[in-house]
Amino acid sequence: MDQTTQIQIILSVAFLLFLGFLGIIIFLLARLITNQHSLKKAQTELQEHADTLEQVVKERTRELAIAVEQYKNLFLKSREAIIIFNHSSGEIYDVNEEATRLFKLSSEDLKSRTIQDISLAEPDADFQDTWCERVLQCEDGSLKVIECLIGSTDEHNSEILQAICRDITEKRELEAQLAQGQKLIGLGLLAAGVAHELNNPLSSIYNSGYFIQGELSSPPAKVTKHLNIINSQIERCRKIINDLLNFSEAPKMQLQLEHADVNNSVKRTLSLIEEEMRANHINIETNFQDLPNILIDTTRLTQVIFNMFMNSVQAMPNGGELKISTSEDKRTLQQKDEILTNIDCIVIKISDTGVGISKQNLTKLFTPFFTTKLKSGGHGLGLSVSYQIIKMFHGTILVESEVGKGTKFEIVLPARK
Numbered sequence: 001m002d003q004t005t006q007i008q009i010i011l012s013v014a015f016l017l018f019l020g021f022l023g024i025i026i027f028l029l030a031r032l033i034t035n036q037h038s039l040k041k042a043q044t045e046l047q048e049h050a051d052t053l054e055q056v057v058k059e060r061t062r063e064l065a066i067a068v069e070q071y072k073n074l075f076l077k078s079r080e081a082i083i084i085f086n087h088s089s090g091e092i093y094d095v096n097e098e099a100t101r102l103f104k105l106s107s108e109d110l111k112s113r114t115i116q117d118i119s120l121a122e123p124d125a126d127f128q129d130t131w132c133e134r135v136l137q138c139e140d141g142s143l144k145v146i147e148c149l150i151g152s153t154d155e156h157n158s159e160i161l162q163a164i165c166r167d168i169t170e171k172r173e174l175e176a177q178l179a180q181g182q183k184l185i186g187l188g189l190l191a192a193g194v195a196h197e198l199n200n201p202l203s204s205i206y207n208s209g210y211f212i213q214g215e216l217s218s219p220p221a222k223v224t225k226h227l228n229i230i231n232s233q234i235e236r237c238r239k240i241i242n243d244l245l246n247f248s249e250a251p252k253m254q255l256q257l258e259h260a261d262v263n264n265s266v267k268r269t270l271s272l273i274e275e276e277m278r279a280n281h282i283n284i285e286t287n288f289q290d291l292p293n294i295l296i297d298t299t300r301l302t303q304v305i306f307n308m309f310m311n312s313v314q315a316m317p318n319g320g321e322l323k324i325s326t327s328e329d330k331r332t333l334q335q336k337d338e339i340l341t342n343i344d345c346i347v348i349k350i351s352d353t354g355v356g357i358s359k360q361n362l363t364k365l366f367t368p369f370f371t372t373k374l375k376s377g378g379h380g381l382g383l384s385v386s387y388q389i390i391k392m393f394h395g396t397i398l399v400e401s402e403v404g405k406g407t408k409f410e411i412v413l414p415a416r417k
Contacts, residue, residue, distance in 0.1 A: 081146075081165040083115070088159060090114035102146065102167055104138045120148060120163055133168075145169045195241045202241070206234050255297040255392060262346050262413070263288045263326055265298050269305040270324065273313065281319030289327045291346055295416040300389045307382040308350045308409050315354025315407060325349045331412050333396060344415040345395075351408035357401040365399060 081099035085092045095110045103110060103118060110118070119136055136144045150163045209230045216223065266288070277284060312322050331345040357365065366387040390397050394414050401407040 081163075081167075083110070083120070083163040083165070084153065085115045085161055085163065086159060087161050090116050093160075099165070102144070102165060103136070104142075115163065120150070120165070143169075145172045198237065198241055202234055202237055205230065209234075255300065257295050257297055259293040260296050260298050261293055262291055262296065262301070262348065265296075265301045266305055266324065266326060266348060269302050269309065272306070273309055277309075277313060277322065280313065280316070282313065282316055283319075283321045285321065285323045287323075287325040289325075291326060291328060292415060294346055294413065296393065296413065300392075304386040304389050304411065305348065305350075307386045308411070311383065311409075312350060312352035312354060312407070315352055315356075320353035320406070323349070323351045328415065333394065333412065333414060346413045346415050348411040348413075349408065350411075351406060353406040356403040356405055357399075357407055358403055362399060362401060366397070 076096050078096055078098055081102040082096045083092055083099050084094040091114060092111050095107055099110060100107055119134060131147055131149050134146050134148055136146055138144060145168050146165045147168045148163055148165045150161055152158050153160055153162045209227055213219070213224075213227050219227070270284070270286075274284065309322075316322075325348075327347050327349075329345055329347050330342045331347070332339065332341045333343050333345070334340070366384050387397050390411060390413070394416075395412050398410040398412065399407065
């Protein structure tokens with residue numbers, strides 16, 4: 001094979017190789033173009049998916065933000081106290097503003113305690129999503145009755161619980177007052193019946209004693225003594241009957257209102273028993289401020305003041321000091337279901353240095369038939385009737401006392417002019 005032929009063969013092979021490489025390059029370029037198109041299409045689809053996902057995320061985020069805001073509004077602005085806590089540990093996670101008012105503690109103070117610390121639940125309590133009542137003692141010593149519902153906030157997480165609480169102290173007090181009112185109506189009817197039934201035989205006994213005393217021109221000393229005992233006991237019974245009638249008639253009592261000076265009623269009542277007080281070694285100190293005339297039933301007010309004076313006299317069997325004062329002041333009064341603040345009031349203060357009243361008895365002081373003076377003939381109606389009368393004036397009677405140091409009464413009357 002000559003040199004020319006060899007060159008031709010080499011060139012032919014080279015050309016074939018070139019064509020092969022060129023074909024491969026063209027194929028690869030074609031694949032590359034196809035892949036770029038597919039990649040661009042994929043990128044476009046991916047971008048579309050990304051845009052759609054971004055829109056969905058934005059929408060879900062917006063919905064979540066709205067839900068969170070709604071929850072915060074419900075949680076923070078709820079008129080019921082809400083406490084979020086851990087079931088196992090009792091740790092308090094969050095509280096709303098109403099909870100701080102109910103428990104009289106700051107948010108930080110509440111979150112530093114457990115649900116057991118604030119007496120809402122016992123350790124390992126089983127919560128059944130039912131309303132229950134709790135009596136709470138606040139930091140200031142006051143007692144509150146609350147209604148409480150404890151349950152899960154998430155059906156998938158039973159460890160996080162919430163307590164929803166509402167203050168029903170006033171509701172329970174009103175229910176107790178209503179029940180007490182029903183009892184008083186029954187007691188009043190009974191008292192009226194007993195009083196009328198006792199009046200007739202007492203009159204007969206009194207008349208018989210008077211007849212015997214008249215028939216005996218010079219009765220023996222023992223007979224006179226016993227007749228006097230009969231008469232004094234009849235008078236005592238009549239006083240009790242009169243108090244029973246006052247008690248039974250108090251709810252339907254018709255007031256005879258007139259414009260009058262409270263000072264005159266206090267001074268007139270004091271003059272009736274002043275000598276008796278001084279005879280019992282009771283020093284009297286008075287301080288009467290100038291007062292405006294107010295609309296009042298002077299007869300009923302005199303009855304109340306007399307009861308207060310006699311209560312103080314009986315509390316000082318060995319003598320003491322009685323301070324009586326009147327003044328004009330701004331006070332808070334409850335009229336029906338409304339609490340009125342900064343009301344112009346007339347205040348009558350009566351304080352003694354007597355035996356005092358225990359805290360336990362203070363809560364029962366105006367309860368009908370409650371008395372600590374059974375041995376001295378007390379029957380527990382004087383203060384009860386007095387309280388009812390002052391309530392009819394839309395006022396109130398306040399009392400402070402300490403055993404062994406004495407008692408202070410305040411008769412608070414709205415200054416209706």
